Each structure stands twice: as C-alpha cells, then as structure tokens.
Amino acid sequence: MTAQPTLTTERLLLRPYTEADAPDVQRLAGEREIAATTIRIPHPYPDGAAEEWISGHPRAFESRESVVFAVTLRDGGALAGGIGLDLSPAHHCGELGYWIAVPYWKRGLATEASRAVIDYGFRDLDLHRIEAHCFISNPASGRVLEKVGMTAEGELRERVLKWGDYETLRYYSILHNEWSP
Numbered sequence: 299m300t301a302q303p304t305l306t307t308e309r310l311l312l313r314p315y316t317e318a319d320a321p322d323v324q325r326l327a328g329e330r331e332i333a334a335t336t337i338r339i340p341h342p343y344p345d346g347a348a349e350e351w352i353s354g355h356p357r358a359f360e361s362r363e364s365v366v367f368a369v370t371l372r373d374g375g376a377l378a379g380g381i382g383l384d385l386s387p388a389h390h391c392g393e394l395g396y397w398i399a400v401p402y403w404k405r406g407l408a409t410e411a412s413r414a415v416i417d418y419g420f421r422d423l424d425l426h427r428i429e430a431h432c433f434i435s436n437p438a439s440g441r442v443l444e445k446v447g448m449t450a451e452g453e454l455r456e457r458v459l460k461w462g463d464y465e466t467l468r469y470y471s472i473l474h475n476e477w478s479p
C-alpha cells in the first residue's frame with residue numbers, strides 16, 4: 299500500500315500531521331471561530347485531544363477510512379490549518395472537510411488546499427465523487443466550494459444543533475468527469 303503523500307501547491311505543503319503539531323492544533327483549531335462553523339471540532343479544545351486525533355491518522359489512512367493533511371506554509375513551514383477526506387471506498391466517494399487558522403483567512407488558502415486534495419482524490423484514490431457540506435450561515439465555506447467547481451445539491455433544514463441553534467446544511471459535490479486540474 300502506498301504511503302500518504304505530501305501535496306505541494308503554489309504556497310502550501312499539505313503533509314501528514316506529526317505529534318509535534320499537537321500544540322498548534324490545540325491552539326489554532328481551538329479558536330472559537332473555528333468551532334463555531336464546524337460540527338466535530340470541540341471548543342474549548344481539551345488537553346490531549348489533538349495528540350489522540352493525530353495518532354489515529356496512520357491507521358485511518360491504511361484502512362482507507364480517511365486521509366488527513368496538515369496545511370502548512372511552504373514559506374517558513376507554519377501550520378495554517380487542516381484538510382481531509384472521509385472515504386466511502388465501496389462507493390468511490392470522499393467527503394471533503396477543512397479549517398484554516400484565523401490569521402490566515404481570506405487569502406485563498408482553503409481554496410488552494412481544496413483544489414490539491416480534490417485532485418489527489420480523483421487522481422490517486424480513484425474517487426468518482428467528492429462531496430462537502432457547510433452551514434448556510436458559513437458563506438465563506440460555501441464560496442470555497444463554489445470556487446473549486448462544486449455544484450450545490452440541496453439543503454438539509456436545521457439538521458445540526460450547534461450551541462443552541464439549529465443549523466441548516468447545504469450539500470455540494472463534484473464528479474470526476476467535472477474536474478479539471
């Protein structure tokens with residue numbers, strides 16, 4: 299089985315997380331703004347949770363459950379976020395998810411990282427479909443998904459209870475034959 303690769307873009311290096319990233323993950327993903335529009339990122343981010351999360355990545359990759367990349371800057375190597383695909387191998391489908399640390403917002407990094415991971419999914423993981431969803435109250439994420447060429451498919455009304463409010467999810471997808479690298 300091939301090892302998880304490192305993906306290089308104009309400004310980014312997408313690589314597997316290492317244990318040494320855990321303090322940065324806890325600090326950056328632990329910002330309230332990151333948890334506010336995501337379903338699974340805890341806030342406050344508990345001690346030890348980043349270490350435990352990172353330690354599960356190699357096995358999840360080997361079993362084709364998921365592939366997770368640290369988003370790092372080529373210039374200086376700083377951790378700027380995370381991105382990954384949850385995989386459904388039987389259906390050749392992957393679900394894209396990402397976060398970018400607050401100081402790096404609005405520079406096109408989520409879009410750049412997403413393009414690289416979608417390309418990897420179609421090219422190397424033989425995916426047929428890549429999907430994603432976001433809260434409709436998160437227009438920045440919806441915009442990222444539009445910019446990478448995904449089609450909005452519909453909404454699940456008030457599907458998620460987030461901090462006392464029901465959030466509507468908008469679903470997006472792109473098929474292999476719609477992807478132009």
Ligand SMILES: CC(C)(COP(=O)(O)OP(=O)(O)OC[C@H]1O[C@@H](n2cnc3c(N)ncnc32)[C@H](O)[C@@H]1OP(=O)(O)O)[C@@H](O)C(=O)NCCC(=O)NCCS
Pocket residue numbers: 331332333335336396397398399402403404405406407408409410431432433436437438439441442
């Ligand atoms: C969503 C998120 C990943 C975007 O990251 P980013 O690197 O800033 O995204 P990009 O710069 O690639 O693109 C953002 C786009 O949204 C637009 N945007 C940002 N805030 C916006 C807002 N409040 N309303 C409308 N558009 C907005 C930007 O202008 C940009 O579009 P443009 O290039 O057409 O101008 C980042 O805000 C984040 O990590 N949020 C918290 C976690 C999260 O929501 N993850 C996704 C869960 S589905």
